[in-house]
Amino acid sequence: MLKRxxxxxxxxxxxxxxxxxxxxxxxxxxxxxxxxxxxxxGMMLHYLLQDLDLRLDTTIVYGTCxxxxxxxxxxLDSFPHASPTAFQTSIHPGGIEQALILDNREVGAFMxxxxxxxxxxxxxxxxxxxxxxxxxxxxGEEKGGWLRDFNLAYTSSFSFAMRLxxxxxxxxxxxxxxxxxxxxxxxxxxxxQAVRDLKDVRELEMGGPGLGRLKISLK
Numbered sequence: 001m002l003k004r005x006x007x008x009x010x011x012x013x014x015x016x017x018x019x020x021x022x023x024x025x026x027x028x029x030x031x032x033x034x035x036x037x038x039x040x041x042g043m044m045l046h047y048l049l050q051d052l053d054l055r056l057d058t059t060i061v062y063g064t065c066x067x068x069x070x071x072x073x074x075x076l077d078s079f080p081h082a083s084p085t086a087f088q089t090s091i092h093p094g095g096i097e098q099a100l101i102l103d104n105r106e107v108g109a110f111m112x113x114x115x116x117x118x119x120x121x122x123x124x125x126x127x128x129x130x131x132x133x134x135x136x137x138x139x140g141e142e143k144g145g146w147l148r149d150f151n152l153a154y155t156s157s158f159s160f161a162m163r164l165x166x167x168x169x170x171x172x173x174x175x176x177x178x179x180x181x182x183x184x185x186x187x188x189x190x191x192x193q194a195v196r197d198l199k200d201v202r203e204l205e206m207g208g209p210g211l212g213r214l215k216i217s218l219k
Contacts (some may be wrong), residue, residue: 002128004135004164005171008052009218011160011199012044012140019143019157034102039068040142041095044159049099052136052163059109059130061137062096063123063191065116069144069153095159096138108132113139118186120194121206124214127164128177135164139191160195173218183207 014022019040026047027035035043041064054060075086100107111126113119119139127135138161144153164175186208189197197204198218207213 002177004128004175005166005168006173006175006218007163007165007170008172009162009198010048011195012048012158014040014157016143016156038098039071039095040157041068041140041159042098044140045095045138046099046102048138048159048161050103052161054105054107054136055134056106056108057132058107058134058136059111059132060096060107061111061113061123061127061135063113063115063119063139064141065114065119065191066141066144066152066154067094068142069147070142073145073147117190118188118211120191121188121211121214124175124216125212128175133166137162137164141192156192158192158195173216176215178213178215180213182209182211182213186211
């Protein structure tokens, strides 16, 4: 049985009716010049990671399905007179990289992941297998516009960060890879639902044939 202790968990869900207002509230201390160059994902992740102690013996596991979409939409909307500014913004580093670069932060290992239905379970499996004791699992999505009609963007904006460590005395929960039989059918919440469940302090047990069985709980 593999076990990691959860040291912290935080999440951000932007108000779908006022995303700009939500971002302004959580990033009140973010330099305006930097904010103009960052995506919603980058700003949410910077807010969640700014108080975490990231070191060269920290592993970051980052997961998303669609990542940033608004910058790409703005660039495509500028055709047939393609905007150089919109193009530059659309190829900026991804959200997690923006959050780390802004404060010149270093980590020992960075594990980016993409997916949908089993993404959250796979992120947890990678975190459990990490060589370092300190692991930060983070990710999220940002709300798209017309790209949603083609299933190329997400429907809302949210992000989360969970830090794992080896100290049981300071833990607020546990992540456990369990021995025994696998579930007969897949039981895996999608990323947003998993984050909402953890935010509401609900225990999650998930797995499926060929995927193993895992339990995560917060106090």
